[in-house]
Amino acid sequence: MSSIAKEVIVSRRPLGSSLSRWFGKNLIRIYMALAFTYLFIPVAYTFVFSFNDSGKSNITWQGFTFDKWLNPCGAPRVCEALGNSIKIGLLATIFSTILGTLIAFAIGRYAFRGRSASNLLIFLPMATPEIVLGASILSLFLVLQVNPGFWPTVIAHVVFCVSFVVVTVKARIASLDPRLEQAAMDLYANEFQTFRRVTLPLVAPGIAAAALLAFSLSFDDFIITNFNSGTVTTFPKFIYGAAARGIPAQANVIASAVFFLALALVIIGQVVSRKRKVY
Amino acid sequence: MADSANSARGDLKLASVTKSYGDFTAVDDLSLTIPEGSFFALLGPSGCGKTTTLRMVAGLEEPTVGTIHLGSTDITFTKPYQRPINTVFQNYALFPHLTIFENIAFGLRRRGIKDVDESVNKVLDLVELPHLAQRKPTQLSGGQQQRIALARAIVNRPALLLLDEPLGALDLKLRRQMQIELKWIQKEVGLTFVHVTHDQEEAMTMADTIAVMNEGKIEQMGSPAELYDNPKTAFVANFLGQSNLIKGTLVGTDGDSLVADLFGQKISLPRSRSHAADSSIYAGIRPEKFRISLLQTSTSGNLLSGGKIEDVSYIGVSTQYQVMMPWGQELMVFEQNDDGVAPFRIGDPVNISWEPIFTFALRGDEDADAGTEVVPEDLDEE
Amino acid sequence: MKKISTPYLLLLPGFAFLFTFFVFPILSLAQVSTATPISGGDVGEFEQTLRFRNYLEAFLESREHFGRSLVYALLATFIALMISYPLAYALAFKSGKYKNVLLVLVVAPFFTSFLLRTVAWKQILGEEGFVVPPLRTLGLISESTTLTSTAGAVIIGMAYNFLPFMTLPLYASIDRIDPRTLEASGDLYANGFTTFRKVTLPLSMPGVVAGTLLTFIPAAGDYVNAELLGGPNNTMIGNVIQSRFLIPDYPTTSALSFMLMAAILIIVIVYIRKAGTDEVV
Structure with a gap:
């Protein structure tokens, strides 16, 4: 096995010297170290510069300070933007998870006329560039004489989140053994009880994963938000707007905090699911 | 929940049952009576229609033509949860999110029985696994899962217990042991067992009566000795031994x-x-x-x-x-x-x-x- | 026949929503794309003139950006694939008990804001960052050479930003491969490279298809990387659509959007057909 992987990465063999043999043996480790360095450089940079004793712009290192961490809302409007992002994210998550889960059950569970057309309708928003999606939704709101703002943004986010929810939940439903539901029916559970006691608990992890995905997509979205949010500022929009004149270090503080919070949530989730060892 | 279908008892009668999927006929005009209290085996190769027959009895499929009676009650089209019939599924189908105790209590709770502890513990004793009550199914070995699947079904005291290749996933030695145990448990609880298998040795070891199925029809039915000593068709002669x-x-x-x-x-x-x-x-x-x-x-x-x-x-x-x-x-x-x-x-x-x-x-x-x-x-x- | 109506009931709310806020807008985009502004009318007032010249004009005006978008997106997708495949392979087969930890680490960078990471790259590679000045001091690059405002920076930036969309589907499909099939291939006289070409790669093809699509599609329509990491010569079709929408010149913008979408859909469909898999959806 190890020789296969080695040769996948470099198709040349160790030349025989101990150095090249060491290199060949550890190539995969070296590669992973490099890849992870590449992945984490901007994250580390953002984190380090959250301690920069900078003024309005945060480009060069001015000295170390905890001030920005103690006062993350210190920069004008940054916390307002964060609050908007969280509100929009939560609403978009709730709506897209409900709509997407219903669709996933229909497509994942039933054979019906129009099933492949339904799959296509779910695929299309994912295949549409964000800029086209954002622009077309905005033009609808303009036609309807609705001003861009908070709710138009939520709606636009739901549009692109639904498909990802459907795909995620559908995968979970597909991996479900149909015999479990048959066993429940066999054991005197009617259709509703079967759904409530067996199907739903088993699909729940997929729904939770889909909700997390929807939230992170919504929270991080800029392009579609930029079209539909009007004067409402979200966190990505705040950064984009500030990028020209200098991003305050508070943005780094908030981004780093979000990073560690998300990391902690994922790790806790992993530990809990391993402890329960359910699936 | 104890409606008329659910309290039905007696012999199982299949009358001229046919099940077709498009052009393919899985079960072809099958008539069969399984006496109450017997250990009955449906034996045949893959695709002979035995599992389809079982699923129709369980209520998981509806016959295209024909009727199924339990005693005097017609159960042809009743829902699976309205039949006093339980199944030990192939690969067991234990609920992975519930404990062993809750798996076994599942059927009792759905029937509105409040105090399940005594019944569950009794059946756990019967299958000799009382210490596993609070485990999850994935923490059990194949043989243990098999017994829990059996316990989960018989705790409901069904009129009929269906076993769908129940030992197929076990290794040979464990299979032999479980064959003897199943036979013993059937005698102990006195229920009608209908056992579907492609393993002729398994059918001969356990069943009182075997029906050999081929291409949707019953080739011959009888005691293991009858089938072995006096086969009526080349299929039976070759498939059994x-x-x-x-x-x-x-x-x-x-x-x-x-x-x-x-x-x-x-x-x-x-x-x-x-x-x-x-x-x-x-x-x-x-x-x-x-x-x-x-x-x-x-x-x-x-x-x-x-x-x-x-x-x-x-x-x-x-x-x-x-x-x-x-x-x-x-x-x-x-x-x-x-x-x-x-x-x-x-x-x-x-x-x-x-x-x-x-x-x-x-x-x-x-x-x-x-x-x-x-x-x-x-x-x-x- | 109760069973037949259930799926439609489940689909109803979601599809009603998608029809209103996805299908209808896209159709109205198509409608506007052949319209002409009413002379003397308000901004945003058009009449339908079936003026298909809008497409030709839009295309001729921005064919350069179109071409650039496709080339940049293809290169970014290719780079992301080259980075992700060994990474996903190592995660699936080489990470042992650290598999879950490493998987979390692959996703973790993307918990930080996409824009902030891009800005970080801009500053790291920028004039005052910690890469350019040392290189200048060592004389490795000339005073006039920059790392940002280049096509390379835009492409690398996109490859970086869309990396999880590549790595995760790849990991999912490589992880499903039974390692015994690789051993069997070795047992049947295939060397490491042949095993990869004849067994690993074909088996991971669904992941490759899904990953490349999920990277290519957002990359082709992106304008943020071009704006932050690129210069005036690196603008993509996204930048054009974005800027024209603000003028506003809806008919040509709509025509551009529609062409971009059509181009991507055609590429996607041809690609899925060629790759011979429908496991993407």
Whole structure:
């Protein structure tokens, strides 16, 4: 096995010297170290510069300070933007998870006329560039004489989140053994009880994963938000707007905090699911 | 919840049941009565319709034509949860998100029974796994999961327990042990068991009555001994154990016996074991019923002479021989290694003899190879 | 026949939503794309003139950006694939008990804001970052050479930003491969490279298809990387659509959007057909 992987990465063999043999043996480790360095450089940079004793712009290192961490809302409007992002994210998550889960059950569970057309309708928003999606939704709101703002943004986010929810939940439903539901029916559970006691608990992890995905997509979205949010500022929009004149270090503080919070949530989730060892 | 269908008891009767999927007929005009309290096996190769039959009885499929009765109640179209029938599923289908205790209590709770502790603990004792009540199914071994699946079904005291290849996922040794245990539990709880399997040995070990199914129809039904000693079709003769089928012609009678001509040599067989339609037959003899003797030895009973040992396989308790007959057919012979005689060697010229009572006769227009194909152990059939 | 209506009931709310806020807008985009502004009318007032010249004009005006978008997106997708495949392979087969930890680490960088990471790259590679000045001091690059405002920076930026969309589907499909099939291939006289070409790669193809699509589609329509990491010569079709929408010149913008979408859909469909898999959806 190890020789296969080695040769996948470099198709040349160790030349025989101990150095090249060491290199060949550890190539995969070296590669992973490099890849992870590449992945984490901007994250580390953002984190380090959250301690920069900078003024309005945060480009060069001015000295170390905890001030920005103690006062993350210190920069004008940054916390307002964060609050908007969280509100929009939560609403978009709730709506897209409900709509997407219903669709996933229909497509994942039933054979019906129009099933492949339904799959296509779910695929299309994912295949549409964000800029086209954002622009077309905005033009609808303009036609309807609705001003861009908070709710138009939520709606636009739901549009692109639904498909990802459907795909995620559908995968979970597909991996479900149909015999479990048959066993429940066999054991005197009617259709509703079967759904409530067996199907739903088993699909729940997929729904939770889909909700997390929807939230992170919504929270991080800029392009579609930029079209539909009007004067409402979200966190990505705040950064984009500030990028020209200098991003305050508070943005780094908030981004780093979000990073560690998300990391902690994922790790806790992993530990809990391993402890329960359910699936 | 105790509506009329749910409290039905009695024999299970399938009347002219057919199940088609488009052009494909999985079960073809099947009629069958399974007496209350029996251990009944549906035996057949993959795709023979046995699992479909089981699923129709469980309520997981609806027959295209025909009716299913339990006692006097028609259950053909009642929902699975409205039938007093429980199933031990292939690969068990234990709920992975519930503890063993809650898995077993599932059916009781759905029927609105509040106090489940006593019943669950009793059935856990019966399957000898009371210490696993609070575990999750994934923490159990295959054999343990199998017993829990059984416990989860029998705790409901159903009128009928269906077992769908229940031992298929276990290794051979565990399978043998569970066969004996299942038989014991069936006696202990006194329920009707309907057992679906493609393993003829498993069916013979456990069932009182076996129905051999092939291509959606029942080939023959009876006790294990009846099926083995007196098969009615080539399929049954070959699928249950092994058989030597020799082409021949009925030429006369002799009291209760029939006389047949097999490639110029006369043999006799009991009239009660002939299923021939006319004079053209296949004479069937099980390999262990044959005796091999050197040419000069005198023998009684039926005798076929002019054989030659082609192949010898020594397998401990017995030795298996392939004997080439003058008409170009290889016969299989199992000899017990109990007489201290040195085995025959390849090339030895021999005669083959047997007691006439062990001969059966099948229709001469049958496919002599029916049921001999190697059956893939495909557990996810149908 | 109760069973038949259930799926439609489940689909109803979601599809009603998608029809209103996805299908209808896209159709109205198509409608506007052949319209002409009413002379003397308000901004955003058009009449339908079936003026298909809008497409030709839009295309001729921005064919350069179109071409650039496709080339940049293809290169970014290719780079992301080259980075992700060994990474996903190592995660699936080489990470042992650290598999879950490493998987979290692959996703973790993307918990930080996409824009902030892009800005970080801009500053790291920028004039005052910690890469350019040392290189200048060592004389490895000339005073006039920059790392940002280049096509390379835009492409690398996109490859970086869309990396999880590549790595995760790849990991999912490589992880499903039974390692015994690789051993069997070795047993049947295939060397490491042949095993990869004849067994690993074909088996991971669904992941490759899904990953490349999920990277290519957002990359082709992106304008943020071009704006932050690129210069005036690196603008993509997204930048054009974005800027024209603000003028506003809806008919040509709509025509551009529609062409972009059509181009991507055609590429996607041809690609899925060629790759011979429908496991994407």
